[in-house]
Amino acid sequence: MAPKKKMLRAMVKRALKRDDDTVLITKTLLRLDQKESSKSRSNLADDEALEWLKPRTLLKPDEQEDVPDAELDEEVGRFLTTINPQWVADEVAYHYGQGKFVKKPKPSFGKAYPLYIYQGTAIRKDSEEAKAQIAAGYGMVGFDDAGPKKAKVKKSAAEEEEEEEPEPEPPPPEETKHEEEVQEEEKPTETVEEQEAHPIEEENEEAAEAEDVTEEATPEEKAGGHEEEVIAIKPRVKKLANQFNFCERAALTYNLPRRSVETQTIPPPRATYGATVLQCIIFDFYQEDYARKQREKEEEKPKRLRKKERKHAKSAQQIHDEQLAQRIREAWTILERLVNQNIYDDIAQDYRYWDDPSDEFREGMGSLLPLWKFQFEPMRSHAVCDVQWNPHYQDLFAVAYGSLDFTQQQKQGCLCLYSIKNPAYPEYAVITESPVICLDVFKETPYLICVGLYDGNVCVYNAQLTLESSYQYKSDSVRDKHSNIVWEIRWGPRLIDGEASFFSISGDGRVVQWAIMPGELQATTIITLRTDLPPLPGPDGTLLTVNSCGSCICFHPEKADIFLVGTEDGMIYTCSLKYNRNYVRSVQGHHMPVYRIHYNYYNNSIYASCSGDWRVKIWEDGRDEPLFMFELGSPVGDVKWAPYSSTVFAACTADGK
Known part of the structure; x- marks a missing residue:
């Protein structure tokens, strides 16, 4: 600090003499001195120029214990240790190589676990990574100039006399300059060490002023006779940055201008719409949508494919020819009916007007006049198992050809539709895979006929379709079919969704409801007929319940959810579709299988039943005993009430009566 003080005093004296060069150098040195004065006050306290500063006094409380300085200066070591209760001292692991x-x-960090690790972005300039970056041109140490900046100050003879200690005479300017250059070449390391030891605090402005001072002092050096003092101004060093964390780029984002846009739309029109959604309606819409998509695909086809469609139009012409042939066959059918009507004209007259006058003399007995004889040649060896008139066409009836000889069962059956207008040949005939045991015509749609087969399957036939299409619906022969003969089948009320349904009863003791869904029949077991017999022992210690074999079914004319079931053990059960866990009522009607149950057309509480015990019984709902009982002397296979009288019924027996 002493040389600087002397220099400042000399500069002040020169400033009083109004030397311009001296004033510039003085201003520069004063700025350097102000820069150094910004250091800590502890460093300035040692300076003699600040002796006027008020000294600090340490205030101690009165009760503080006096401790010797030796104890205060004594260093006390403090050791910090960590204990990890989760760390296992003797932890072992199985080594598959050594077996x-x-x-x-132990971990490299001992028992201490690092809780936080932060990777720095600065690297040491003497490290291998820094050297590699410097060699590659990244993170180079930059300087404002090629070398350290210097400020040269001249000393006159008057200043040397004022110094406290005499100094040797300065050498000539040329020799001084030469010596300075030699010293700079010999001691480059000291300059680097000074750069590392002191922080970089100078700015570009100060460096520029120092350069100006050096340039102004150069002419005087040439004149000679003055001593030069070199002040090294440390260069600015560029900080090395980790290239993986920093990227020297600059960008200026574009601020989007704000705009306010307002729109007003017309509200969409509203309408109230109501409709009933059924599965059949949904199915129709799907069919229409599918047809529309097919038309769109045809329109999108290229022209080369449309030529093929023209060729396909010829096949459409063939279809038209087939339709024309069908109309011709219908015309031949009408012609055939005209011929048969002329042949059987006498029988047609008897059918309408015949009356036997001998009935007046035979009281209690009548006569039966045979009219037409219907037969189908392929079914000569089959038995007629069921016959039913069509509810819409009064001249049309359906016949089920099957077999009741269980020892020599036929492999096929047939469903035929006969008309009294053409007794020679059936109007509709289709061969089935199994003998047909029962049938029923749908009253709402008279061309739909459901049949029950000997193998336990049920089928639905559409008389409007061609014979090549066979059945329209059939039960699944593995999952839903009956395990025994289907003895009777009856159309029931429509479901809630509008699908048609029918019921079947079989010898396996199940009453099944079949719903006609699009493309399939869906089966639901309504009730399983149980007997009062105790369970029988089965294989592996199991107990088997004994089911009753159903033989016939009949629905109540008014109450659609009530139906009667006859069994092979002579029981008549009253069941309900709403409560299928048990019977509503049960009656021991006969001693042998019940073959048919039929309600009276005029009184819905009266019904008739026939059985293999030769009896026909008239029952009333709610009574356990029959109102009337008729014994016919032979097993009675069927019984029906007359549609024109409430007291007339007809029955047929096994002996042909």
Whole structure:
């Protein structure tokens, strides 16, 4: 600090003499001195120029204990240790290479676990990574100039006399300059060490002023006779940055201008719409949508494919020819009916007007006049198992050809539709895979006929379709079919969704409801007929319940959810579709299988039943005993009430009466 003080005093004296060069150098040195004065006050306290500063006094409380300085200056060591209760001292692991358990090595950091690790972005300039970056041109140490900046100050003879200690005479300017250059070449390391030891605090402005001072002092050096003092101004060093964390780029984002846009739309029109959604309606819409998509695909086809469609139009012409042939066949059918009507004209007259006058003399007995004889040649060896008139066409009836000879069962059956207008040949005939045991015509749609087969399957036929299409619906022969003969089948009320349904009863003791869904029949077991017999022992210690074999079914004319079931053990059960866990009522009607149950057309509480015990019984709902009982002397296979009288019924027996 002493040389600087002397220099400042000399500069002040020169400033009083109004030397311009001296004033510039003085201003520069004063700025350097102000820069150094910004250091800590502890460093300035040692300076003699600040002796006027008020000294600090340490205030101690009165009760503080006096401790010797030796104890205060004594250094007390403090050791910090960590204990990890989760760390296992002797932890072992199985080594598959050695085939034994080996002790795990302790972690490199001992028992201490790092809780936080932060990777710095600065690197040491003497490290290998810094050297590699400098060699590659990244993160180079930059300087404002090629070398350290210097400020040269001249000393006159008057200043040397004022110094406290005499100094040797300065050498000539040329020799001084030469010596300075030699010293700079010999001691480059000291300059670097000074740069590392002191922080970089100078700015570009100060460096520029120092350069100006050096340039102004150069002419005087040439004149000679003055001593030069070199002040090294440290260069600015560029900080090395980790290239993986920093990227020297600059960008200026574009601020989007704000705009306010307002729109007003017309509200969409509203309408109230109501409709009933059924599965059949949904199915129709799907069919229409599918047809529309097919038309769109045809329109999108290229022209080369449309030529093929023209060729396909010829096949459409063939279809038209087939339709024309069908109309011709219908015309031949009408012609055939005209011929048969002329042949059987006498029988047609008897059918309408015949009356036997001998009935007046035979009281209690009548006569039966045979009219037409219907037969189908392929079914000569089959038995007629069921016959039913069509509810819409009064001249049309359906016949089920099957077999009741269980020892020599036929492999096929047939469903035929006969008309009294053409007794020679059936109007509709289709061969089935199994003998047909029962049938029923749908009253709402008279061309739909459901049949029950000998193998336990049920089918639905559409008389409007061609014979090549066979059945329209059929039960699944593995999952839903009956395991025994289907003895009777009856159309029931429509479901809630509008699908048609029918019921079947079989010898397996199940009453099944079949719903006609699009493309399939869906089966639901309504009730399983149980007997009062105790369970029988089965294989592997199991107990088997005994089911009753159903033989016939009949629905109540008014109450659609009530139906009667006849069994092979002579029981008549009253069941309900709403409560299928048990019977509503049960009656021991006969001693042998019940073959048919039929309600009276005029009184819905009266019904008739026939059985293999030769009896026909008239029952009333709610009574356990029959109102009337008729014994016919032979097993009675069927009984029906007359549609024109409430007291007339007809029955047929096994002996042909």
